[in-house]
Amino acid sequence: MKKLKIAYVGFGKSTNRYHIPYLKIRNNFEIARVVTPTLMKNPEAQLALEKTGTLFSTDIQDIIADKTIDLVVVVTPAQSHFTLAKQLLQAGKNVLLDKPAVEKLSEMQELVSLANAANLFFMPFQNRRFDSDFLTVKKVIETGYLGRVIDIQVHMDHFRADDTVVTGSDFNGAFYGHGVHLVDQMVSLFGSPEKVQYDIRSTRQPLSTVDDHFAVDLFYPNQLKASVHATESALVPYPKWLIQGTKGTFIKQDVDQQENDLKAGIMPGTTGFGEDSPQAYGRLIYLNQNGDRIEKYIPSEIGDYGRIYDAAYETLVNGADKLITDVQMLRVIDILESGFKNG
Numbered sequence: 001m002k003k004l005k006i007a008y009v010g011f012g013k014s015t016n017r018y019h020i021p022y023l024k025i026r027n028n029f030e031i032a033r034v035v036t037p038t039l040m041k042n043p044e045a046q047l048a049l050e051k052t053g054t055l056f057s058t059d060i061q062d063i064i065a066d067k068t069i070d071l072v073v074v075v076t077p078a079q080s081h082f083t084l085a086k087q088l089l090q091a092g093k094n095v096l097l098d099k100p101a102v103e104k105l106s107e108m109q110e111l112v113s114l115a116n117a118a119n120l121f122f123m124p125f126q127n128r129r130f131d132s133d134f135l136t137v138k139k140v141i142e143t144g145y146l147g148r149v150i151d152i153q154v155h156m157d158h159f160r161a162d163d164t165v166v167t168g169s170d171f172n173g174a175f176y177g178h179g180v181h182l183v184d185q186m187v188s189l190f191g192s193p194e195k196v197q198y199d200i201r202s203t204r205q206p207l208s209t210v211d212d213h214f215a216v217d218l219f220y221p222n223q224l225k226a227s228v229h230a231t232e233s234a235l236v237p238y239p240k241w242l243i244q245g246t247k248g249t250f251i252k253q254d255v256d257q258q259e260n261d262l263k264a265g266i267m268p269g270t271t272g273f274g275e276d277s278p279q280a281y282g283r284l285i286y287l288n289q290n291g292d293r294i295e296k297y298i299p300s301e302i303g304d305y306g307r308i309y310d311a312a313y314e315t316l317v318n319g320a321d322k323l324i325t326d327v328q329m330l331r332v333i334d335i336l337e338s339g340f341k342n343g
Contacts, residue, residue, distance in 0.1 A: 002317050003030045007063045009084060010075035011036035011056075014098060016045050017262050018127060019075060022306030025269040028313055032069060035060050060084070064091040070316060071121065074098055078171055082107045085122070089114040094121035096312055100180040101333065103171045108333045112326050121316055123324050124332075125308055128181040129188060131256035132274060132303030133240055136282055138189065139301060145286045146245030153227045153242045154182055156255075157234035166208040170340045173211035174230050175200050179339075182228035184324075184332050186218050190226060192331045193218035198339045203233050216339065241282065248286025256303045268306060276300035 006023065008015055011034050023029045031054045039056055040046055046056055055062070063072055064087075074084050075098045082102045088095050089111060101124040102108050115122035128134060141149060156178045170176065186193070199215040202208035213233065218226040229238070241252040258274040266273055281297040288294050311323035 001028050003028055004070040004313060004316060005030050005032040005068050007031075007033040007035070007066070007069045007072045008075060009035050009060060009063065009072060009088075010098075011042065011046070012075070015073075015075040016042065018305055019073060019125075020045075020049075021262065021267050022304070023309060024267075026306060026309065029309060033057070033063055033066060035063055060087070064088070064093065070094065071096060071312060073125070075125075078103075078176070079169070082111070085111050086114065089118065089120055089122060092118060092120065094316065096121075096123055096125055096308075098125045099127075100124075100171070100176045100336065101329065103169070103176070103333075103337065105330065105334045105337050108330055112330065116326070121312065121322070123312065123322055124329055126181065126184045126324055127305040127308050128185065128256075129323070130304050130307045132258070132276060132300045133252050133254070133256050133282070134185055135301035135303060136252065136298060137241055137243065137250070140250050140282070140284060140298060141189070141243070145248050145284060146243060146250060147247030147286075148222060149224055149243060149245045151225050151227070151242075151244040152186075153229065153238075154185065155234075155238045155240055156182060156230040157237040158232050159235045159237075160232045161204065162232075163205045164208075165205050166202070166210040166212075168210050170211070173200075174232070175211055175214045175216070175339055176336055178230040179214055179216065179228060179336060180332065182230070183216070183218070183335050184328070186226040186228060187328050187332055187335075188324075190218075190220050190224065192327070193220055193226070193335075195219040196335055196338065200339050203231065214339070216335075218335075248284065250282055250284050250298075252282035254280040258303050258305060268304070274303050 006029055033055045035057055072088050072093045073096045078100055081097055085095050085097050197217045200211045201213045202211050203213040213231045215229045239251050239253050240255050243250040261273050284298050285295045314320035315322050
């Protein structure tokens, strides 16, 4: 089995929480290099990787000059994504870019064009395509229990009371930060919406210029509406998912458990990692062929953010189509950017 040599640009919380733990349980990847502005900022994590042969430095040219690197993963502040990805693609490197990949559609178009012209791999790290709750929703829809889906609502809610006035770029707000996941999930399920309506606000502190709340409706053929929501002001959260169809309803209250486990120091590969308890299963109510009302709980699919890397491997080694297509990644950024042009 071919091993892919990975280089990381960035070695902060996201790299050490959402990326490296998943690679450690996969034997077809090798973390060859890490470039970070400050060495030994996380000495325990750095020393652990150095023991396995990972080289650390502060200069991205070390990655560019290393011809053995198969894939560069950029996990840096979002404002740096476009410049770094462009530099790496121009240097002939395959790139997996953390979310939100870029702020503007024109930037995404440029990166896609650069990658395609040089026959390089370029894809955003949309890890929440492998949330347990999302995988379960996909399965429920595919079974046909719901009939034709009419309304689908998904939430990413928190309660983080804070009346500080926050100013800055739209890129730093909730719609880019959380919406990039939820919009991508809808685009992956249903394709490109015909129309989008936006409600994007700063609710905790009305004087803030950076949003912390959104409710965005995506309209599709056959009278389907997909609504994506997030807020920092939900002391009692909405259900994570509520789906209404012509034959049934699916309700999933709780979120994927991978992030909670990672924060608690429970790592991928540990028994029970990321798994829902039966009390957290989603509830399906539907009418069977006889018109009888049936209600049952659907065991949750197992989430695994590392499957993004599996998909990248299949493309780079075996020539499979990219998990996230160019059309999808372009449309997601188009929807995000348009929210601030038209919202």
